[in-house]
Amino acid sequence: MGRLPCCDKANVKKGPWTPEEDAKLLAFTSTHGTGSWTTVPQRAGLKRCGKSCRLRYTNYLRPNLKHENFTQEEEELIVTLHAMLGSRWSLIANQLPGRTDNDVKNYWNTKLSKKLRQSGIDPITHRPIADLMNSIGALAIRPPPPPNATSCLPAPALPLLHDAPYHAAPGMRQQQQVVVARIDADARASPDHGQQLKWSDFLANDDAAAAEAQQVLAGQYHHHGAVAATGGGGAQAAGSSSTGGGGGRACGGGVGGGDDGAAAFIDAILECDKETGVDQLIAELLAEPSYYAGSSSSSEMGWGC
DNA sequence: AAGGCGGTCAACCGCCGGGAT
DNA sequence: CATCCCGGCGGTTGACCGCCT
Structure with a gap:
């Protein structure tokens, strides 16, 4: 009902x-x-x-609403806050006098996300797209094609070992879309294969995110001028790709910084691969031409024709 | 001139959390 | 504690507009 x-x-x-x-x-x-x-x-x-x-x-x-265009300062604040809070538009809008959550959401969806993408920044993770592609390229390993298969394999065939349930903060929901694909050998090769990396180990809780937002609003954040640079600043605010270093719990490292859950999670998996030698196996598999279809970039990633 | 197309934005929908009972 | 009601929120839709061919 x-x-x-x-x-x-x-x-x-x-x-x-x-x-x-x-x-x-x-x-x-x-x-x-x-x-x-x-x-x-x-x-x-x-x-x-x-x-x-x-x-x-x-x-x-409502009185006191602003109907004019967003200013550069407002843009930068939105990008910064989005990097930390995700798509919690009401929280973001609260920091922009005269703006509504709908305003901010629309502006993000129609302008800012596009602007970031054009600047080479992934608007969801606020990390350089090149970094993400490298991470995905290292992780998205596909099973050998069946004997009678064509050279084009569908992406959904990827095994998802780390697609475990996690308590995503609302702002991190979109990061569920990040597919972390692993091969079965990973789990078998790991001496700690009973344990699995979990998103939840790498996600900031709401309080931490809110606290950091308050720090930003208190002026402790030194933004970097243009939006493109701010996107980098967002990545910086979320921790560099190495801050997740030390890997995840399953491989004995420390838990990555909570303010960059997705990045830390991916980095931890890579670290784990290194320790277990799976990275070598991955490299060998990647070197096997039969896993790729054609020569276009998407095909090289094994994502279809 | 007209149709296609993409961008923008107001509005709707459905879910969720919190307070009241 | 369970249920109901309401406000708030984020995702999505669709109308409108301008540009291009």
């Missing part, structure tokens, strides 16, 4: 707000305040869902 709808959808208007509706809502909120949104539509004489009223008010009608 799903939840009951928040309002009677049959009698509720949807779509863009008219100036008349805006005026009614504004008049009501200015005299009565916002109070209980579920009763606002009825009391304000609007055929709208309460949630719709709240959204319209907070994103558009």
Whole structure:
């Protein structure tokens, strides 16, 4: 059983707000305040869902909202905070007076993420894309093709040994999309194969992220000018690729810094491979031409035709 | 001129957490 | 403790607009 709808959808208007509706809502909120949104539509004489009223008010009608373009300083702050908090837009928006979470989210999705990508920074991890490709290239090992297979293997055939459940902080959810692929030999070759690396060992908890954000806002963060540089700064804020060093618990190293969970996790796996000699096996497998299809870059990565 | 296409952004949807009962 | 209700949040959608061919 799903939840009951928040309002009677049959009698509720949807779509863009008219100036008349805006005026009614504004008049009501200015005299009565916002109070209980579920009763606002009825009391304000609007055929709208309460949630719709709240959204319209907070994103558009609320006093002191900025409607002009984002400034360079705001851009840099968004990038920095996103590097630490992930897509927790309301938290980010709280640090930008006059901006709403919807504003920040839209601006990120349409402009900033693209800008970062063009600067060679992965907008999800805030690490240089080249680094990520190297990591993935070292990890994405594919099983030998079946005898009758064509030279093109589908990516989903990858075994996922470390795709274990973890308690991703909300801001880290997108990092679930990072596929960490390993070969079975890894687990067998490891003397500690009973233990597995887990994302959770490498993820910052919310408090830590929030604390760091506060440090940034307190002026302890020295940003690096342009967004491209700030992206690097984001990577810096999240720890360099070597900060995860020492590897994960399974291989006896220390746990990577919590503020760069994904990077530390990947680095720990690489470190573990080194200790167990699996990296040699991986290198041999990578050197085997039959694992690759064609010569395009995506094919070289073994991701299809 | 018209259709295709991509970018932008307001709005919706569904889930979640917290407070009230 | 369990359930309900509400507000808040993040992801997604779709309308609109301008540019290009």
